[in-house]
Amino acid sequence: MFTYRRTPELPTREQALKGRPTPMFEVPSRHTVLGNPLTGPYPEHLEVADFALGCFWGAERKFWQVPGVWTTLVGYQGGFTENPTYEEVCSGMTGHTEVVRVVFDPAQVSYDTLLKLFWESHDPTQGFRQGNDVGTQYRSAVYTHSPAHQAAAEASRAAYQQVLTGSGYGQITTAILPADATERPFWPAEAYHQQYLDKNPAGYCGIGGTGVSCPIGVAPARGE
Template sequence: MQAIRNMFGGAGGERVPMKINPKHFILKTDVTTVPSGHASFVAATGCFWGSEKMFWRVPGVRATSVGYIAGKIEHPTYEEICGGRTGHAECVRVIYDPKIVSFADLLAMHWTSHDPTQGDGQGNDRGTQYRSGLYCSTDEQLKMARDSREAYQGALRAAGKNREITTEIKGPGDTFYFAEDYHQQYLAKPGSRKYCSAEPTGVPMPTAWLKANGGKFGPGFWAKYGPKPGCTIGVPDAQVSLDAALEAK
């Protein structure tokens, strides 16, 4: 098991890691480690509440957690990143089993769960912290992420949407910092404010690209369980079962 980050910081005012509950509120898995045979990456699609929910529902995703990435300081706080001065993006780290779900499937979720052409913001949320981004753990992921951008740009143009994708795509090197515990799996917790500013375009990822890149779920899965224009959070909290995903027509 590869330890991701120690949850317990020191005292005395120095910058320390956030203290969070390591158990995923829905999946009941450890969000702090990437088990052997698993992989991870980080996605940013605006406000991280709705982004995280869409990813944890995908079969094969072991754990998700929200946080901050690609900024200037260590262990930022929500208050700091909200000012837009630290350079971090709100994001979701996804730990997944590539035997069950492919990186191509997860890229499809990224592109279709928001509008990646909106620059520094998404819907009503504006600022660099709400930018679209993909932060890869390996060079192989980086290559596929870049290729997926071109494929989705073509799909947008074919659908009559001619704005350019503004998503930041980076390779290994950026550190993911956990956000405060109350943000983790926020939308599934009692008393949460059911808010998400994501504006999915309604344009699906090209089926041919998914097939060519090892996608495991077909058009039926995306039609039934994928993001819909206008809302990415009006779906059950539970993860979609693998059987249901494969049987979706």
């Protein structure tokens, strides 16, 4: 059994739920919109990016609509519990945040383009919440898969902070960390969460930005 935390607070590794060595559920084989496999291994020419920007239902739809995105899937990342369930993540006792994994073709869409969409699709200054969704699982984060992505994400955060400050917003709380397979593995979410707003077009979407444009340059994709 687990209890729900009334005040959002990240647990320590010792406090976190221990999880389990094997998943409790199976992940669907293919994306309901894009038609490609949800899980890897992916074709070698593709790259991976992980973004946390609030409820992953609406966040995933934002990214699957981008030309050049090959597949998306939602899951949990940044915490301690192995193979967590949605209920465990919502308890606040796993340390995970809701994440969208974006698999994209860098010859068609740049990582900077995805970063720009990430920043403009939520308010990264809200800490353990996003709008009416409150909890550590809704915190903002970028988990990077290469040193180049890490540098680009950090540069974009600095650039966006300048314009947000000028618009009266506070400090960005977004964590930018390597998506280390040991320290910060990605755990896919349950089948009903995958492409939720494709299956439920009128379903809840809590994603909304600040209205402040991110000034990072949208670099051309490789080959253009």
